[in-house]
Amino acid sequence: MKPMNRALSALVLVAVVTAGCVSSAPPEVMDETQRFSETIELAEPELSGSSSLEQTLEERRSTRDFTAEELPLDTLGQLFWAGQGITDDAGHRTAPSAGARYPIELYAISASTFMHYLPEGHRVEQRTDTTTLSLLSAAAFQQGFVSDAPLVLVITAVPARTEAEYGAVAHDLVNREAGHVAQNILLQATSLGLAAVPVGGFDPAEVARLLALAPGEDVLYLLPVGYPAAADGS
Template identity: 50%
Template structure:
């Protein structure tokens, strides 16, 4: 066999391998959630004032291992993206043009949860513990691996591009900040600690959680009872 034919066969084989990997990753990114849970009605009459929550908010990186109850997870989700006006669907955090470029996910030792603002629900998928993987993708920050709950804030700027063009990415990032601060303050009112982690490989983290390809994780928020 001539050298040119060998090289052509090797190139074709490499192309097939790359295509198979890409296809596999795309299929993994679209893995469906299997169960849906209606969350308890969010508490809107807490005993901690906004001013007190602002005063007390600090980054917490050490947590007790005890899992968080689903009621607390639901309250955190609601603070970030919950619907606060059923008449028009407006949410707890502002969004450019009310187009809502964000999706909230949470990772526990046994599940991945995806928040559904309509109806205040979560869809869940049983999973091996992905926190060590997320930790490795977040420059080995211990809080990501040790927190009983890691909230992942994912953005899809494409939802904003038709209206805002080149500013879509900026507006999506601003929206991430709005929602994240709400979650941090809500954590304080629940007696929980939290910290924001921006040093994360978003595309790889998104694939690890098997998110839709249009969504990229921008922020991780480890949450738990302070140690």
Template identity: 35%
Template sequence: MLKVNPHPDYPPEEGRYLNWSSGVMKNFMLMFSISALALFMLFCGQTSMAAEIALPSPSYKGTVSVEEALKARRTHRSFQSRPLTLKKFSQILWGAYGVTSQRYGSFLKTAPSAGALYPLDIYGVVGEGGVETLSPGVYHFRPENHAIELVKQGDLRAEVARQSLQQMWMAKAPLMLVITGEYNRSSIKYGPRGVTYTHIEAGHVGQNIFLQAEAIGLKAGIVGAFNNQQIIRAMGLSTSHDPLLIMPVGYSD
């Protein structure tokens, strides 16, 4: 079979080298484009109303074992109105999706993520008097800085509960954590399978919230039945952030 040199101006050996180097350059440009787009979506996907609010540093050493937290974990639907401290709010956000280390310039978090792409965001819906020192509103968690930023003002717990098939018990919790997915962050690498990976990751984060809540004396519920578009509207979210789970958090009634 006749072999054709794709680079007739060069000897066959040099032609093979050019083919190899061309392939390397294409792969490099593809990965660079993916990284740039992922960063753009990460930092530009949500518009905040105010500067970031630094959170207290999380604790990495607790008094409740993993086994004890697993045994105690239950889904709760009855909460006291007692406010959370900012420290406990900080701790549960870190436990859910906080940064644990850095590797090769990437942040690694408390939940596993396909390709370490982390397509999720966490929003705290804080009620009136729900978290000490915080005004009521929707707050976006920024794991890389361990900070939050105000997205929308006002106590929106009742509206979120109404758009969750009228599950008004949710509105009694001082805090709701809303987990959203931005599918493009995962699908840009994994295609349609990225949607599945995003949903799997949301489950990991949900369990993290349950266990961290138990470890610091709080309880959590979990809700998956709601009108996605109305939740986006009520909370003032980007339309690319699809709500996946809502988890009311507080002290057990």
């Protein structure tokens, strides 16, 4: 067998062996600064949207003009579910994950709170945070719309979860997973009539510092989301 085929077979074998076991956040990645004051159960996700997948694909556009209106918690819950919701009894999720290691974490920052999605039980944990949103655009190289959005979803990853199975290729695998998760969220936002844009232009270390993430958790993507401002700018 050629070396590449051997490597792929090994990857597939490990993936098959591990496909059923779902990892949860290792306790060592949660430090004191990450404690949340409150856990909230989200409404059951909506499973029958009004637009087809094909319509949604055609309509998706990066949109950077938002009204100031806050998104309801149910809407945020639907976006979280689209990104990382659990969709079967084995714990598999809306987005694929190499070996079902689930290294991705989702957060949301509004003008008043910082939330972390807990796929198990479809819940969020949150703490009051009235400053981070306003600081995000500076961390995103002065892209003003980032702090103008009423909500910014943040996709992070704990590559160690994937490294445990796949070693050095884990970072590549995790980056690919973030793309799946981001696209799920962007399509869900589109089908809900929301404006959203994927933002890769930011200083990951600075955003990690603003969010007080523990070492070993990397910020991969920002997704500002909100209601679209009318074409006349109102």
